[in-house]
Structures are given as C-alpha cells and as structure tokens.
Amino acid sequence: MTQRGYRAPSARFWGEMEDELYDEFGNYVGPGLADSSDEEENEDEEEEDMDDFGEGASRAGHEGDGGEGELALMGTNGGAGSSSIVLHEDKKYYPEMEEVYPGVNTVVLDEDAQGLDEPIIQPIRPKKFSTLLAEKELPTTRYTPEFLTTLMETPTLLRNVCVMGALHHGKTLLMDLLIQQTQEAPWDPAKEVRYTDTRKDEQERALSIKSTPVSLVLEDTRGKSFLLNLLDTPGMANFSDEVSAALRACDGALLVVDAVEGVMMQTERLIKRALQEQLPIVLVLNKVDRLILELKLPPADAYYKLKHTIEEVNACIERHTPNALVKRPQRISPELGNVAFASAIHGWCFSLGSFATLYASYHNLTSSFDTAEFAKRLWGNAYFDESTRSFRKKPPHPEADRSFVQFILEPLYKIYSHTLGEDAPELTAVLRELGVRVRREDLHLDPKPLLKLVLSKFFGPATGLVDMLAKHVPSPVAAAVAKVELLYMGAQDSEAAVAMKRCDPRGPLMLHVVKLYSAPDGESFQAFGRVYSGTVSTGQSVRVLGEAYTLEDEEDMAVREVTGLSVGQGRYRLEVSRARPGNWVLLEGVDGPINKTATLTEARGNDEAAIFRPLTFDVAPVLKLAVEPLNPAELPKMVEALRKIRKSYPAAQTKVEESGEHVVLGTGELYLDCIMHDLRHLHANLEVKVADPVVSFCETVRETSSLRCFAETPNKQNQLHMIAEPLEAGLARDIEAGAVSTDWDRRAVGDFFHAKYGWDLLTARNIWAFGPDKQGPNVLINDTMPSEVDQRLLDGVKDSIVQGFQWGCREGPLCDEPIRNVKFKILDATIATEPVHRGGGQIIPTARRVAYSAFLLATPQLMEPYFKVEVQCPADCVDAIHLVLQRRRGHVKEDRPKPGTPFYTVEAFLPAIDSFGFETDLRAYTQGQAFCTQVFDHWKEVPGDPLDRGVVLHPLEPAPINSLARDFMVKTRRRKGLSEDVMISKYFDAELLQSLANQQAEAAAAEMGGMNGGGAGGGYY
C-alpha cells in the first residue's frame, strides 16, 4: 500500500517519507523504479479490485467483525507486491471463505423460505433504554456489600422510606446528595447526575417516570449506621400511581417541598395518600438557596417564608388525617426534629440537631455543651441575649433576630455572598476560616459547582436527614402490626399474620410484591416486594397468589422458582442470597403470573395464606388511546407488548372493544406518551398507529324511572320489576373510597346509610350489592315487600340477579361505558318454584335487561371526567389563563397570590376531553411562564340529551354545547362498532313497550289538552 505514495503523495505522507524517498526538491531518490510503469498499471487494477473487495468484505461482514476480512485481504495482497512471477491463473484475487471466517458453517437457504425484506441473519440491536451500569463499572462504596447485608439482617436498623413531593421539587437531586455520600469516587460538582433516573427517557425529559429503590448505609450525627431503603418517586401527577405503589412498601414518607413554591396541589394529594396509608411524614424544605439567590429575601423574611411553608404542610396534614377526631394529627416542626432544610443542588442538608452539632464542633465547644438543648432553641420565638448569654422567648432589644436567623440563616447568607462575591485570594482566606479546604484550581469554577463544593464541604454529610428518618420513621419491626392490620386481607390471628406482626424470619414466607420493573431489554420483569415474614432465598419455590386469589377460588395461583434476588441501588443491583422480614428485594423468575401486585408464600404449607390488599389509586385512567400495528401481521406482538405495559404501569389498563380495537387507558397525556414509547421501542419493536386520544365516559340517570319496568325470563317463568334513580351526591365516592362495604354486617351498612344519607333503615339493610365491582359506584337494593314476594325464593336467585346487575353496570346501554351513581331497586319479583326454571342462564340476562330498561326510563345522561388544574404563573399571565381555559369549556375556581413569592396560583376545572394540548397552549399564551398540573378530579354530566334524535351532527364541525352528549355518545358508539343509536326496543318486553306507549300518549294528550283547552289531542299522533 505504501507504493500508492509515489503517485499522489499527500501532504502528510510527504512529510513522513521525505528523508528516505525524496530529496529536498521533491525529486524521487528512492530505490530503482525500472519497470514502474507496468507495475503501476498492475497496481491500479489491483487497487480497484482491492477496493471492491474491501467494500464487499465489509458488506458481507456487516454482521460480524469487518476488521478480520480486511486483515486476510492484506495477506493475499502481500504476494502481489513481491517480485516472483505468478501466472495469471495462479493468482489469488480473493481469499477463501474459510480464511476470512475460519470455522464457519455454510448454510444454503432456500430462496423462498424467507422473505426478501428479512435479513438472513437478524442484526443484533442493542436496546439502549437504561443507564444501568455494567458489572465492571460498579462504583465502590464506603462500606462493603457484606456490611450492607449484615444490616439487612438487623431490622431495627432498617428504615423503609418513600421520597415524595411535587414535580421538580428536587427529590431526585436529594437522592443524589445521599448516594454521593456513600460512594468513594467524588462526583463532578458541575453535573446533575440524577442517579435514580435510570431510564434514558427519564434523563432526556429531566423528570422521573418510574419509582426507583435505593438501599444506602448512612450514618447519623452520632456515627451510628442505618440501612435506609429509599424509593425515589416521580412527582408528576400523571404518575401518582407509582407513588401509591411505593407507599405500600414503606413505613414513612419523606416529603420534599420547594421552599419557594410551597405546598402545591400534588403535594397535598401526596400527603393525603400517605396519611391514608397511615404513614408518618417527615419534611425536607429543599431549594432554600432560591430564597437567598432568586427571591433575595432578607434572612428574617426567609424565616417567615419557611415557617409559612411548614404551616401549610401542617394544615394539609390536619385536613387529611383520617379520623382526625380520634387520632391527633401529626405535627411537624423543626424543633421536633422532623423537618430538615436543604439545597440539593448545592449539596447541603441539615436539621436543627445536626446544625447544633456542627456549630459545637466548629467552635470547639466542650462536651458540656448540650447540642440537643441548643437545637431546640434554634426555631420559633427564641432569641439569644448576648448580655446574659442565654435564650429568651422575647427579643432582648427591638432589632434582635430570632435564633434561627442569627445562628443559621445569617451565616448561611454570608457563605453564599462570600463565595459568589469574592475573588480567589480573599475567598481562600474566608474558606480557611470556615475550615473548608478547596483546591486552588477549583476556586475558578462556575458559581454553581463552586457553591456546591464549598457548601457540601462546610455542612458535611447529611447526617441530620438520617437522624430524622431514624427517629421519626418506625423500623419495620415497630411498624409491622399496623402495616399487617391495614394490608393483610386474611384473618389477623392466623399463623401467617402473627408471624408477620413479629417480623419472624422463621415464620412462613409472606412477601408482598407491589410493583414490577422492566429489565432494560424490555423482555422480563423483576418483581419488587417487601418481605413480611419468613426468609426468601434464591432457588426457592414459591406460590404466587394473584389479586383474584381467595381461599375459595384458588385459580389465580402459580408456583414459580425464585431465580435471582437483589437489592436495588439505582443504577445497579446488588445480588443477595436471601432476604429477611422488613427488607425490600427484587425477585427474578416470578413475574410471569403477576399482573399488578401479588403475594408470595411457601410452595408447600401455609395453605391458609390470604393475599395483601390490591392497590388503589387516587388517579383514574380516564384518557384513552386506540392503538393498532401498522403491519396487521404484527398484532400478536403488539398484544404481548400491551400485556407488558399493564405490568409496568400500575394504573394503566388495556382492553379490546367489540370492534376489535385495542385501547390503552392512562391517567394523562404524558403517561400515555411514555406508554407509547415503551410499546414502540422497549417491549416491541414495531410501528403503532394511534387514533386521536379520547376519554372514558360514564352513564348515569337524572330522575326516577318514569315507569316501573319489568322483564320476563325467556322461559316465561320468572319476572323482575325494577326502577332506577340517582344516588345521593357524594355517595358514589364514599363507596369507591371504601367508606362502606358490603362485607360489613348488614346492620352496620344500614346504619351508615341511615346516618350519613338519611335512608330509611329497612331499605338500607336490604342493600344487596354495589356494582360493577365490589366497591363500585352503583347500588342494588331489594325493595320487595315480604308480604308479596317469597323472600326465600328471591334469595335463591340473589347471586344471579347481582351478577346481571353488575354486568349491566359494567357496560351501560348508551355506549357501553360503565354506569355510575345509580340506585337500582327491585320492587317486585315472581320466581319459579322449580329450581330448573330459575337457573343463572335465565335470570342473569333478564336482570341486566330490566336494569337497562329502568335506566333508560330515568332520563339517562352521559358523564365525562373533569381534571383539576393548578397553574403557577406570574401575576400578569392570569388573564391569559382565563382565556385559554374558557376556550376549552374550563372554568376557574380560584386565583390567589402565593405568599412570599411573585407568583399567582390559579385553580380551575377542565373537561378531560378538552385537555389535550392544554399545557402547550398555556405555554404559548404565557410565553412559557406558566407551569401547570392536571389531574383527574370528578365526573360531571355532559350538557345535552344523549338520546335526542333531533340533534343533527355535522362532520368536522364542533358540536354546539347542547348537543355534546349526543355527539360524544354517537362517536363513542361508532368507534366501538356499535349501531348508530340505542335500540330501546332491545331491552323492553312487548308488554312494557305497550305500557310505555300508553304512558307517552297520556302525557302528550295531557300536554295538548293543557295547551288547547282539551281539544283534539288524538290528532297529535
């Protein structure tokens, strides 16, 4: 190849070869070139060949390692360069395949066996969706993995904590702060690592999508080590389902609140959620630096702002503590030790206790200095009196600052101003005084990393946070009784329950799987769960009990082997061989039968084990997206991927409509967007077409049925009479929230309805069921007279009637959407005496039909989901927000200034169906200054009558407000492949239709009579 040089030497080449081959004028002086001309030609040819081959080789070798092909090629070429004469026929232009790919099999493929567009050997496409580390890159921690596993065996030193808070309040960065402390290698202060955002899309979007467990060994102020199991959860309201799942596995909640933004709608919802799970809350006021650098508040005002935010949190806790009358609401306050202050971005976090310790060591105070007492006086109305050197409740002089301002905020402000304001030499002096050592070159860093470096060195590790968690979050042993009573559905005195309450490692295995994490390849899942009793080890066989498992119906059960156990560390996993009660583990090999949550127990024995309560969410998946593979042949692949979506998103649902359309239901736009990303790229590699997103609807009634409806079974042996009427306001929500249950004693149920909703006791005690599910928002009541109907016979068919009612409620008659807020009353019944004549096949469909007819005669209405919207923006944007909302049928509930900030908070309601693109619109109208959160709030009737055939709908035109119900219903029916209109006659017996016609005739006659003074009413028909 070198010979190429003497035809067209490149400048670089020239320089290199100069000495040997060319003189200073550029004339060639190298070895003789006797027959250079034909060689040159020869070479030309060869080179062309070579190039061809080179290309071919790399083309053929696109799969494997192309380099090998090129090496072999050079070898062959070497012969051509030598002077020996090789006959043309002996020349070897191409290497044998064996030489290029030694040890390769030749496979002859039939031409037709494989499509042309399919590569013979499938390329391996590495999936790059996660930032998980490979084995060799694992960071070294300051403790050995053995130490961590030893702590795992000591549950009193364990704390299971859920890190929660509104979006962008700094949870992930706070986790970084803690994780960084456990690792040997220092992190680049200029970079936001976001260690627990392990998915590529989380990094790209700069927001957490999945909750991520991390187990860290951290020391408290006294140097005692604790194993903190922390779950970093997403703050976006769309992903509240992740938080619900996370809270299940925790014994306490660490609430992160932005010191400037304060309590937002999502913060309040999270507080409520944690209190429902009966977890204690501790608070971190993060982003304190914003008060200093952004709002530039004087220290005394910063104190008021912090205090205000803490009081906001306390007010929320008071509002949402269940049974607040019985139980005193928890109170949080810095002097109680359950509030810490932090600036995650600048690497510091302290509590009053840890600050007092820091203060003592900084001033070299002797051991007689009581840090705990000092800490208590650092908050509230406490003033330091210089003259007596003691603390007082009243200011010693009018300008005196509170102790918090004097001892904490002022020094903090000073460090900030010196670090930002001084040049390197002065800064070095200041830092030396503070006891902070920084390398000289670091003094020239940008302000942010410099602040981080200085402040993290000054404050040291976040021991205050560890103190707080150690003290205010119970260990798994201390929390076990309450946790088991709340979550375990089996008998509380059973062997399993008793073992769980004692955290007994020798008891029967009970493990609650709360969530599934997809492996980076999108194929398998790891089950994340908490051990309650017994010990789980690798290789063990376990029974996986699904959410539908009961002792009577054991179908939802499978036996699997645990093939791997590990502890989550954010970017990597630490393999363990066993896990004892109180610990979190990631299990491999058991995910197959699990859909959302599961209970794992011994493969043999412990037959009495019941399951842990399935998850409930405070968000409803009301947004709907129809999906279809671009290539119809890939449908099975998509169906399989949808199954995986259901597993990895706790609140997501998928279903197939009657038309064969697959729909995905999610809680918000971003939620659906992430699902689509996973569907297209992670779980399957396929192109998916989506229709415009829509929403779920509900069907309800506005009045009592105008006629008592009846239906006869096909064998004419049984008759059911029913009416429908709306439920009292608020009742549906109560049932859904589990405030009342049909599992209760009949009297207790009766009392509840009587006391809270004024039902008469007899009716209330005769509630048969809720529907469509056990806690569904509809009620079925047996309102028959014992004197008229044989109750024994009726009880005999109760199950069938309930089934028919629940089936009806699941798919209402208007457009197959669930019924909501309706009370169905059975008024009369004739039941065949012969059991063969009253089987389920006869009764179930009839019960459903009569429910439908009663429903249709009670002025049916469509209901749509409404979002609650919270917008945070500067004051001058409020008008623009009103405008954007108005265009989308939304309305503002309240707008108010946010205390201590230049922002306004606008609260509004917005129909979900008009919420698509709202956020973008909002940004456009406010030049990106508004920030909004939307979350499902309630169901509301759609204006208009869905059954009004007089409405003419024009395609491609928005329907006028009063035709919306009709518009939504017709479009939903079309999408689902149903007939255009509701066929009333389908649900009515001929006899009932007749009485209906009579009734209508009478009504019309009366109306006409009223108008014409009793004229020719008959002519109207």
Ligand SMILES: Nc1nc2c(ncn2[C@@H]2O[C@H](COP(=O)(O)OP(=O)(O)O)[C@@H](O)[C@H]2O)c(=O)[nH]1
């Ligand atoms: N000024 C300031 N910004 C912060 C602080 N902590 C986080 N941030 C910023 O807030 C944004 C969101 O942080 P992140 O940790 O992802 O919030 P998360 O949604 O609660 O996990 C990031 O852009 C951070 O730079 C802080 O202490 N001070």
Ligand SMILES: [Mg+2]
């Ligand atoms: Mg986050």
